[in-house]
Structures are given as C-alpha cells and as structure tokens.
Amino acid sequence: MNIPPQIKSLLAQMRSAGYEAYLVGGCVRDLLLGREPKDWDITTIAKPEEILRIFPSGKYENSFGTVLVPMKSLLSDQDEQESGVVEITTYRSESRYQDHRHPEEVKFEDELDKDLERRDFTINALALGLDIEAASPEIIDLFGGQKDLRQRIIRAVGEPEERFKEDGLRLLRAIRLSAELDFALEPKTERAISKLAGSLKFIAPERIRDELIKIFQSPRPSEAVARLASLKLLNYIIPELVQAIGVNQNRHHIHTVFKHCLLSLKYCPNPDWRVRLAALLHDIGKPRVKKMQGTEATFYNHDILGAKMTEKILRRLKFSQADSAQVVNLVRNHMFYYNVGEVTEASVRRLIAKVGKENLRDLIDLRIADRLGSGVPKAKPYKLRHLEYLLDKVQSDPVSVKMLKINGHDLMELLKIPPGPVLGAILDVLLSEVIEDPARNNRDYLSLRAVEIFASDWQSGRQQAKNVIAVRRQNDEAAIKAVHWVK
Ligand code: ATP
Ligand code: MG
Helix, strand or coil, rough: CCCCCHHHHHHHHHHHHHCCCEEECHHHHHHCCCCCCEEEEEECCCCHHHHHHHCCCCCCCCCCEEEEEHHHCCCCCCCCCCEEEEEECCCCCEECCCCCCCCCEEEECHHHHHHHHCCCCHHHEEEEEECCCCCCCCEEECCCCCHHHHEHHHHHHHHHHHHHHHHHHHHHHHHHHHHCCCCEECCCHHHHHHHHHHHHHCCCCHHHHHHHHHHHEEEEEEEHHHHHHHHCCCHHHCCCHHHCCCCCCCCCCCHHHHHHHHHHHHCCCCCCCCCCCCHHHHHCHHHCCCCCCCHEEECCCCHHHHHHHHHHHHHHHCHHHHHHHHHHHHHHCCCCCCCCCCCCCCHHHHHHHHHHHHHHHHEEEEEEHHHHHHCCCCCCCCHHHHHHHHHHHHHHCCCCHHCCCCCCHHHHHHHHHCCCCCHHHHHHHHHHHHCCCHHCCCCCHHHHHHHHHHHHHHHHHHHHHHHHHHHHHHHHHHHHHHHHCCC
16 A cells, blocks of 8 residues: 555554554545545544644644644655645544534544544545554454445445534535545435535535535536536535526527536536636526527627626635636636637737636637537537637747847937838848847847948848748748648
C-alpha cells in the first residue's frame, strides 16, 4: 500500500509514545481502492495536548479535537516532495444535532469503535493500523465497509434516516462519493435520501458549495446532477434548474432544456469545474423567456437573463466573487455569433476584448459542450475550428510594425525630421531585422540602427525588408492554419 514515509513515521511515533493511532476515513477507503488519497486523517486515543507533546509543530485550532501537523515537519532528511497537513483527531462521538448543522456536543472517547460509529458511510468507517512488527496492516471494519467497497456500494452506517437527520450534508456527500467512485447507492440509503431531501434547507451554503465543486470535479458530474434531480435534492440547491425539467424547445432542438443542460455538462471537454458549471447553467434563462409553443418557440435574451440568474444562484451558494464572475461571463457570452466569411478579424478582436483573452478557451469549450449536448454529433465543426484559427491569428499578431519597441513619433524626435515616407521605410527595415532576431527588439539597438538606415539608401533597403516580411507572414499563416486544420 502506498503510504508516504511521513505518515508511517507519524503512526510509529504515536505508538511508541504509548497511544493507539489509526489511519481512518477517506484515506483508508482510497488506499484499499488503489486511489491516491486527497488527505490523511488519523484517529487516536491521545488527547489534543498529548498529540501536541509528541508533535510540537502541530496546531490545535478548534474545539473538535483535531490537531493539524504539517507533513514537512515529519521527516528530518532532504525529502522535500510532500507538503500539506495531516489531521490527527482524538476518538470522539457526536450527539444532539439540534439544528441539522453541527453537533451540539463533541465528546472525547476512549474507544476506536465509538469514533467509527459516528462516521457517515461504511466505506468511510474503516480504520487501518500499522504495526511495525506485523507483516500486513491491520484493518478494523465494524460495518462491512470492505464488502461494500468490493460491491461498490454507498451505505449509511447504522439507521440511514437517523444518520441523515443528524447532518443533512451527508445526503450530498453520498451523491458526491458515488460520482467520484462510480458507486451505487444502497436502496435503503437512497430511499432515506429522497425522503429527507428537505433537510438540505438547514445546511450552510458553504458546505453545499464545497460538495458541488467536488461533484463538478468528478468524472461523472452529469450523472450526479441527474440523481440530485430525481431524488429532489436539486429543489433545495438550484430550484431554477428544476424549472427547466420538461420544458420543450423548438425545431432546432431534440431535447428539453433540462436534458440539454445535463448533456452539455456530460460532454463538456474542459475539466475545470467552473466551465462545467457554466455548461450546466448556460440555458438556465430559457424557461422564463420562452414565447410560444411547439416548433416555433423562441428564447430571446435567455443568455442575458441566464447570466443574471447564474449570478444570483452563485451568490446564494457563497461562491467566491472571482469564480462567480468567470461562470457568469461564460453564460452571458455563450451565444457569440460566428459564421465563417461573415465575421471579420476586427469583430473577433472585439469578442476577445469583451470576454477576455484568458477566457476564450473556456468559451469555445462551452460552445463545443453546447453543440454536443444538443445531439449534433460533430465535436468541432469547421466553424469552430475556423474561429480558433482566427483567434490565434489575431492574438499572435503576426509580424507587424506595431510590435516594435520604437514607433514613428520616436523616430521623428530621434532624427529631427517631419512625417514622411522615410519613417515607414525605416520601420519596415527594423521590423525585418527583428523578425530575424527578436532579441534586437530593444530601444538601444533600434535607435542605433535607425540612424544608420536614415543615412543609407533606405529606398532599396525597404524593398528587401518587405520581401522578408511577406515570406514570414505566409509561413506563419500556413503554420497557424495547419494547427487548426483550415484552408
Ligand atoms: P475526500 O476524499 O473528499 O477527502 P473523505 O471521505 O475523506 O473524502 P473528508 O471530508 O476528508 O471526506 O472526511 C474524512 C472522514 O470524516 C470521512 O471519510 C468520514 O469518515 C468522516 N466524515 C466527514 N464528514 C462527515 C459527516 N458529515 N458525517 C459523518 N462523518 C463524516
Ligand atoms: Mg478526506
């Protein structure tokens, strides 16, 4: 099993100090599945003060019995690779969840069993002990977690309804884990989720947001959202999306708005959760602006309304301002017009200015998602490839005098001359030289050369320069076209 040396040494230190200590929760689950754990949790009989005595670099910041120890501090040698923290938590049980949010009371315990009982799912209630002497690690499995791991099942520890009533976030954790691991929900657990969907109302939006982000980062976000809808959890998270269920579109679409949103998410080629979220929400304005029925239905301005709705949804769920702005921007601009032959380079530049250079890739990916989600099979039609080509072309701004570190005004000042054709000629010659060697693009070199060119036969120099530039332009354009497969 792939346990980092820091963790092994930490467990050994605790045991030689006389305390029981086990790896527990998600990291044990992931180790047994052969996945790389996201974080390392340790549960122990030692009380926080005792943990701190063994690991003076640890920090004890809350009253839940968790001490954070930086991984780096655990190995003295040159081993720099691993960073992050290990969470060491004293055995504890929880009781009295009055507000469905946080346990009212955390009680330290003397037995591992009590600590495992409070955990949400059988696959998350496994503990792993490492005895230096023993050949293989010892696994403590009180609730059949290993069997559920083998059968790929998410099953609540104990009575599902009670456990979900204690903490409603577990409803969402179940869906999130099934999306991450491709596990099924055990039927009784699933029924309890659907029955108690309303408990999500009491959960802090930040906690919901964090689970949503993990769902969108998982390999199966659209399946998870479909399940959120069928189990009615979606009503308490994004009710606006529930409004899209069953809303038919027009003759350009074969799917309802909701199905199309789900499929766009499914086929989104970009792994960034923000782009995926935009794919899910891009048509969220449609149900409210729909005019007429049947094949003639219209959805004017759904992009504008959709952007406003998206902003409201993400504010409600406490997404950061930056994340929200990025998703809203994509939803707002997903309808950008593009037709080969009709769109000029200038209008492509305007699109870049509006959307932001750094968001273009995402916007194109959203467009691809949108197309694939509409049932049209071609991933990247000629139109999109052509747009990508134009974007590349206007962005790289192939060889123009504008990229020179000196301009006509500078030359007039430097050479004490009025405007005239000699300025253009000098700039052309300078450009041809910079093309040959970009390192020459500095004011010292360019000023020096400008004086020389001015004193020489600049007419014929200009002709030579133009040839160099023309050849370079052709090569560049051919290269960019080849990259985008356009003629
Ligand atoms: P991840 O891979 O995202 O870290 P995880 O299962 O490890 O998933 P954590 O939030 O790191 O999730 O929690 C660690 C462990 O703490 C869980 O495996 C589970 O045993 C327990 N746990 C976390 N949240 C809850 C909860 N809301 N109710 C009960 N147990 C929980
Ligand atoms: Mg974890």
